[in-house]
Amino acid sequence: MANDEANHSASKSADRSSGIRHSESVIPSSAAAVLRATGLRKRYPSGDQTLEVLRGVDLAVQAGESVSIRGESGSGKSTLLNILAGLDRPDGGELFWRTEAAHQLSLGALTARRGRFLGMVFQAYYLIPELDALANVLMAARVVGPVGAAARARAAALLRRVGLAARMAHLPAQLSGGERQRVAVARALMNFPAVILADEPTGNLDERTGDEVIALLLEVCAEEHAALVLVTHNPAHAKKTARQLTLQLGRMVESVRFGV
Ligand SMILES: Nc1ncnc2c1ncn2[C@@H]1O[C@H](COP(=O)(O)OP(=O)(O)O)[C@@H](O)[C@H]1O
Ligand SMILES: [Mg+2]
Numbered sequence: 261m262a263n264d265e266a267n268h269s270a271s272k273s274a275d276r277s278s279g280i281r282h283s284e285s286v287i288p289s290s291a292a293a294v295l296r297a298t299g300l301r302k303r304y305p306s307g308d309q310t311l312e313v314l315r316g317v318d319l320a321v322q323a324g325e326s327v328s329i330r331g332e333s334g335s336g337k338s339t340l341l342n343i344l345a346g347l348d349r350p351d352g353g354e355l356f357w358r359t360e361a362a363h364q365l366s367l368g369a370l371t372a373r374r375g376r377f378l379g380m381v382f383q384a385y386y387l388i389p390e391l392d393a394l395a396n397v398l399m400a401a402r403v404v405g406p407v408g409a410a411a412r413a414r415a416a417a418l419l420r421r422v423g424l425a426a427r428m429a430h431l432p433a434q435l436s437g438g439e440r441q442r443v444a445v446a447r448a449l450m451n452f453p454a455v456i457l458a459d460e461p462t463g464n465l466d467e468r469t470g471d472e473v474i475a476l477l478l479e480v481c482a483e484e485h486a487a488l489v490l491v492t493h494n495p496a497h498a499k500k501t502a503r504q505l506t507l508q509l510g511r512m513v514e515s516v517r518f519g520v
Pocket of ligand 1: 304305311313331332334335336337338339
C-alpha cells in the first residue's frame with residue numbers, strides 16, 4: 261500500500277524514487293494544457309448539512325495526453341467530469357477550455373462551445389433509440405452546424421474505424437453493448453474535439469468487451485490527437501493511460517507517471 265499517497269498533501273517535496281508526485285505537478289503550468297482546472301469546489305446540500313464533494317481539485321491535461329481518474333464510489337468523479345464538461349458549474353475555482361475561462365461563461369455559452377471542444381462517453385451510451393448508428397454519430401455534427409457530405413463521410417469513416425462498417429444502418433436496439441459504446445466513441449470524436457471525457461465507459465460491458473473498448477478508445481484518441489480523461493474503476497484500464505490520478509477526499513492525487 262502506498263502510504264505516500266496519504267502524505268501527499270502534507271509533504272511539499274516530490275519523492276520521485278517512489279513514483280509519487282505531489283500537488284505542484286498536478287497544478288497546471290504549461291500553456292499547452294487543453295483542459296485546466298484549479299481549486300474546483302462543489303458542494304451539495306444533504307439534509308441540514310452540506311456535502312463537500314470537491315474541495316479544491318487541480319487538474320491539467322495536455323494536448324493529446326491520456327489521463328485516468330480513479331476513486332471510490334461517491335468520491336465525486338462524475339461530479340468532476342460534469343463540471344469539466346460544462347454540464348454543471350463549480351461553486352469555486354477556475355476552469356479553462358484551452359485559453360477560454362469556462363468558469364466565467366453561462367451554461368448556455370458553455371453549451372454553444374462544448375460541441376466543438378469536447379466529446380463525452382458515458383457508461384449508459386446515451387444513443388438516440390430512433391436513430392441508426394450513422395445518424396447518431398451525425399447528431400454531434402448537427403449540434404454545431406449544418407451537416408453536409410464532408411460530415412457524412414467523416415461519420416462513416418469513424419464508424420468504420422471503430423469496427424462498425426457493417427452496422428451503420430442498425431438502430432441501437434439492434435446493437436450489442438460493446439457496439440453501442442463504439443458508436444458513442446465515434447460520436448464523441450465527430451467534431452475533432454480537443455478532449456474526450458469518458459465516465460466509466462465500460463461499466464455496462466463484460467470484461468473482454470470492456471478491454472476492447474478501452475484499447476479502441478486509447479487508439480482512436482491518439483490517432484485523432486484528442487486528449488482522453490478516463491474515469492474508471494478498473495485498475496488494469498487505469499494503467500493503460502499515460503498518467504494516473506485518484507480523486508481522494510475531494511482532491512486529486514497523482515500517483516504514477518510513465519515515460520517521463
Ligand atoms: N445533484 C446532486 N445532489 C446532491 N448530491 C449529489 C448530487 N450529485 C451527486 N451527489 C453526491 O455527491 C457525491 C459524489 O457523487 P458522484 O460525483 O456521482 O460520485 P462518483 O461518480 O465518484 O461515484 C455522492 O455522495 C453523491 O450522492
Ligand atoms: Mg460516477
